[in-house]
Amino acid sequence: MQYRRLGKSSFVVSALGLGCMGMSEFYGAIDDDESVATIHRAIDRGVTLLDTSDAYGMGRNEELVAKAIENRRNEVAIATKFGILRDPKNPTARGVSGKPEYVQQACEASLQRLRISTIDLYYQHRVDPETPIEETVGAMSRLVEQGKVRYLGLSEAGVKTIRRAHAVHPITALQTEYSLWERGPEDEILSVCRELGIGFVAYSPLGRGFLTGQITKPDDFAADDFRRQSPRFQGENFQKNLELVKQIQEMAKAKNCLPAQLALAWVLGQGEDIIPIPGTKRRTYLDQNLDGIDVLLTKAEVAKLDEILPRGVAAGTRYAEAMMSRVGI
Numbered sequence: 035m036q037y038r039r040l041g042k043s044s045f046v047v048s049a050l051g052l053g054c055m056g057m058s059e060f061y062g063a064i065d066d067d068e069s070v071a072t073i074h075r076a077i078d079r080g081v082t083l084l085d086t087s088d089a090y091g092m093g094r095n096e097e098l099v100a101k102a103i104e105n106r107r108n109e110v111a112i113a114t115k116f117g118i119l120r121d122p123k124n125p126t127a128r129g130v131s132g133k134p135e136y137v138q139q140a141c142e143a144s145l146q147r148l149r150i151s152t153i154d155l156y157y158q159h160r161v162d163p164e165t166p167i168e169e170t171v172g173a174m175s176r177l178v179e180q181g182k183v184r185y186l187g188l189s190e191a192g193v194k195t196i197r198r199a200h201a202v203h204p205i206t207a208l209q210t211e212y213s214l215w216e217r218g219p220e221d222e223i224l225s226v227c228r229e230l231g232i233g234f235v236a237y238s239p240l241g242r243g244f245l246t247g248q249i250t251k252p253d254d255f256a257a258d259d260f261r262r263q264s265p266r267f268q269g270e271n272f273q274k275n276l277e278l279v280k281q282i283q284e285m286a287k288a289k290n291c292l293p294a295q296l297a298l299a300w301v302l303g304q305g306e307d308i309i310p311i312p313g314t315k316r317r318t319y320l321d322q323n324l325d326g327i328d329v330l331l332t333k334a335e336v337a338k339l340d341e342i343l344p345r346g347v348a349a350g351t352r353y354a355e356a357m358m359s360r361v362g363i
Contacts, residue, residue, distance in 0.1 A: 037049060038309055041227070041230075043233070045154075045184070047082050049302060050302075052312075053085045054099055058091030058094045059095070070101055071317055075320055077109050077110060079320075082111055083110070083113060084113065086113070086114045086115075086148075087115035088114065088147070096114060099112065111154035113157065113207075114144050114155075115157040116156070117160050117162065118130060130163075130360060131162055133165050133170075134173035137177070138176075141177050141183065152183065154184045156183040160361075160363075161360075167191075167195050167202075168198060186203055188207075188209070189209040190209070207233040207234070208234055212236035213238060213245065215244070216241065216352055218345075228307065236301050239311070245294065246297075247280075247282070247292075247293040282343075285339070289335070294319075294323060295329045298310055299329040300339055303330070
């Protein structure tokens with residue numbers, strides 16, 4: 035395993051983290067035993083960053099992570115998030131809160147579910163447009179003072195918000211979607227993070243699994259898989275995006291690696307300050323991802339990928355309209 039520092043902080047984690055969201059929701063059937071085994075395998079192989087949220091499975095994912103790290107807490111850094119409000123009676127509904135009193139309550143609840151005394155990296159999952167970011171980050175900084183949180187992060191925040199937040203308390207990491215088919219952060223976000231010394235955590239670096247080449251038709255998704263509602267996986271968009279994946283598959287075959295490994299190599303190669311957190315709930319895919327950490331792309335290969343997948347090439351937005359309205363605030 036290789037290791038990277040998050041921005042200018044003293045926080046060092048594995049170059050690849052593990053996204054745990056799909057273990058509890060959104061991507062079809064769940065298997066807690068296999069998920070725990072996957073987390074254990076990840077730790078055995080040197081992964082030190084586990085990523086979860088109180089929104090994933092409405093708390094169940096944090097409880098799953100707690101079970102997996104019960105006797106291995108000192109081997110991992112736990113990143114979790116607050117800010118997305120969900121209603122068990124209406125699982126598809128979403129709200130957002132960054133109110134100071136809610137920040138404290140959410141942290142206490144996450145600590146209890148995770149069965150730990152300190153959260154290593156605590157993100158605001160989505161920015162609350164109704165609460166000044168200074169108030170939210172002020173409340174988050176008090177959690178650091180209380181010893182309940184070590185480092186602070188933001189997820190899907192816009193440039194102005196990042197600057198305002200960082201002025202209140204150092205932001206250690208920004209988490210945003212970034213991959214060969216989602217290169218939006220290259221416009222402004224990455225440069226601002228580098229200017230301020232903020233680490234960049236790339237979620238969905240495999241395009242929600244699409245860049246692996248394992249998905250060839252919409253029916254490959256389970257009936258309750260949220261990707262069925264994502265514009266990039268619907269109708270003509272699906273077919274157009276599939277053509278992009280075929281070209282990645284051809285390049286991977288020529289390089290004697292898997293498409294997923296090629297896609298991860300590209301993200302890792304975008305800077306030492308970038309830490310991808312591919313999510314998986316199976317040991318097989320975890321091993322494939324980790325086996326590809328030593329795949330290095332030549333300048334010619336990077337240039338070819340830039341030609342095949344330039345910024346904005348993916349057909350369709352990455353979220354449905356309601357969810358897109360909550361990113362980049």
